Amino acid sequence: MGTIGVLDLQGDVVEHLDHLDRLGIAGIRVKEPADFTHLAGLIIPGGESTCLSRLLNIFGIREVILQEFQRGLKLWGTCAGAILLAGKVIGGSSCLGLIDIEVQKNAFGSQLDSFTSEVTIPRVARQPIPLTFIRSPKIIRVGRDVDVLLRQRGYIAAAESPGVLVTVFHPELTPSLAFHRHFALKCGLNPSVDEELSMIDPTWDTRSWTRYTRL
Amino acid sequence: MDKKRYELNVQLAQMLKGGVIMDVVSVEHAKIAEESGAVAVMALERVPSDIRKEGGVARMSDPGLIAQIKEAVSIPVMAKARIGHFVEAQILEALKVDYIDESEVLTPADEECHIDKTRFAIPFVCGARNLGEALRRIAEGAAMIRTKGEAGTGNVVEAVRHIRTVNKEIRQLANMPVEEVTGFAKANGFPYELALQVRELGRLPVVNFAAGGIATPADAALMMQLGCDGVFVGSGIFKAENPAKRAEAIVKATAYYNDPAKVLEASMGLGSAMPGIEISDIPEAQILAKRGW
Numbered sequence: 001m002g003t004i005g006v007l008d009l010q011g012d013v014v015e016h017l018d019h020l021d022r023l024g025i026a027g028i029r030v031k032e033p034a035d036f037t038h039l040a041g042l043i044i045p046g047g048e049s050t051c052l053s054r055l056l057n058i059f060g061i062r063e064v065i066l067q068e069f070q071r072g073l074k075l076w077g078t079c080a081g082a083i084l085l086a087g088k089v090i091g092g093s094s095c096l097g098l099i100d101i102e103v104q105k106n107a108f109g110s111q112l113d114s115f116t117s118e119v120t121i122p123r124v125a126r127q128p129i130p131l132t133f134i135r136s137p138k139i140i141r142v143g144r145d146v147d148v149l150l151r152q153r154g155y156i157a158a159a160e161s162p163g164v165l166v167t168v169f170h171p172e173l174t175p176s177l178a179f180h181r182h183f184a185l186k187c188g189l190n191p192s193v194d195e196e197l198s199m200i201d202p203t204w205d206t207r208s209w210t211r212y213t214r215l
Numbered sequence: 216m217d218k219k220r221y222e223l224n225v226q227l228a229q230m231l232k233g234g235v236i237m238d239v240v241s242v243e244h245a246k247i248a249e250e251s252g253a254v255a256v257m258a259l260e261r262v263p264s265d266i267r268k269e270g271g272v273a274r275m276s277d278p279g280l281i282a283q284i285k286e287a288v289s290i291p292v293m294a295k296a297r298i299g300h301f302v303e304a305q306i307l308e309a310l311k312v313d314y315i316d317e318s319e320v321l322t323p324a325d326e327e328c329h330i331d332k333t334r335f336a337i338p339f340v341c342g343a344r345n346l347g348e349a350l351r352r353i354a355e356g357a358a359m360i361r362t363k364g365e366a367g368t369g370n371v372v373e374a375v376r377h378i379r380t381v382n383k384e385i386r387q388l389a390n391m392p393v394e395e396v397t398g399f400a401k402a403n404g405f406p407y408e409l410a411l412q413v414r415e416l417g418r419l420p421v422v423n424f425a426a427g428g429i430a431t432p433a434d435a436a437l438m439m440q441l442g443c444d445g446v447f448v449g450s451g452i453f454k455a456e457n458p459a460k461r462a463e464a465i466v467k468a469t470a471y472y473n474d475p476a477k478v479l480e481a482s483m484g485l486g487s488a489m490p491g492i493e494i495s496d497i498p499e500a501q502i503l504a505k506r507g508w
Binding site for chain 1 (some may be wrong): 219222223224225226227229230231232233234235249250251252253254255285289290291292308311312313314336337338382385386389412416417418420442444463466467469470471477
């Protein structure tokens with residue numbers, strides 16, 4: 001079965017690996033150019049987009065991702081990852097530019113403006129999905145070939161094209177596996193969680209990421 | 216702060232993992248830090264090595280300067296409050312910085328009490344020399360921990376001592392029968408519930424960065440290999456010969472800390488590092504790590 005890579009340069013890498021594992025999907029850390037071949041999908045995690053984009057350029061990974069995308073690699077960016085994938089970044093430059101969206105960085109303010117909410121996104125899951133926004137960007141415009149998955153008051157929070165998924169929030173910081181399942185299906189994989197079942201994993205908690213960094 | 220807010224604050228620190236947080240004293244520095252790949256900046260009036268040199272009382276920075284730095288960059292902005300100075304923390308919260316460092320680098324305002332961080336919505340990071348300090352700060356509401364190291368020295372030895380001490384105590388706890396935890400927690404001043412959590416998780420329940428004396432890409436990679444989640448660099452960047460180049464080199468070495476070839480490449484041609492200080496040459500009263508308890 002195919003593997004999903006999580007870009008392991010900086011950010012919340014292990015949180016994504018933990019969610020993939022809960023779906024029975026093989027997730028691996030990727031950071032060397034050779035790591036990116038033979039992946040079914042690649043997750044670009046949350047972190048700082050300026051840091052990630054600098055490292056992608058310096059170490060020649062940007063080119064590799066662009067090449068693999070042409071060969072069918074599916075991509076998902078959460079928060080900073082969405083900024084890197086965007087075609088246009090207000091007041092900044094585009095890094096990968098693989099989806100026709102325009103984003104505004106850090107659009108809500110400081111950490112005191114970070115928040116959680118819950119919504120139903122029928123195309124992703126039947127049950128409501130908890131959402132976590134941390135110093136989040138906003139998608140303020142999408143191109144004609146991009147489907148909006150979630151529109152909130154005055155901005156877009158999730159969208160996708162055939163090859164790319166973007167979410168400005170962090171499904172990997174919640175007990176919901178719905179978006180990871182959605183992405184796995186997009187990558188042509190078979191996640192172990194059935195749509196009929198609840199996609200809230202009751203065994204997940206906010207410290208689940210620590211199992212990857214035990215001493 | 217309610218539980219949800221605390222979780223969000225811990226999660227912001229999770230986003231910083233694998234990254235470098237840099238001390239900056241001006242808008243110009245902040246922009247250099249951001250362009251070099253810093254994941255956050257610590258806005259200060261003086262870097263620790265200057266505080267050490269000039270002496271006197273070191274206080275929270277001018278809020279006007281912090282506001283300018285906030286305006287200039289899109290990455291998170293942190294600022295320092297004195298240990299126990301909860302009004303400086305209230306001001307920084309009103310200013311809406313992203314994280315407050317209740318820091319031993321500033322002159323303590325209270326020699327008995329740290330800030331009750333549970334009363335704030337804003338997140339705090341605190342320094343620790345050992346597991347007891349780390350867990351007491353978490354019990355007080357800190358959402359992130361860092362080693363104290365010995366700030367402003369360009370000497371990594373204290374940061375290494377502190378992370379080794381924390382990790383040794385975590386390993387002891389993790390391998391301990393549960394009935395021994397009470398005595399071990401009592402002897403070392405661990406809050407009991409948190410000691411149980413650490414025993415279960417085999418690490419701190421929050422993100423733990425290295426800080427204090429990191430001056431080279433190799434120092435950063437060393438702290439990462441010792442198990443830190445990321446790195447603070449204070450005087451090490453802007454007191455060096457070529458700050459922009461050194462900043463980027465430390466970012467590279469932190470991301471690829473397990474790859475000696477890349478750390479080697481990052482270490483080349485950086486010009487001279489900040490001048491270092493031997494810890495035994497520092498008068499006892501000027502050891503910053505001893506501030507806080």
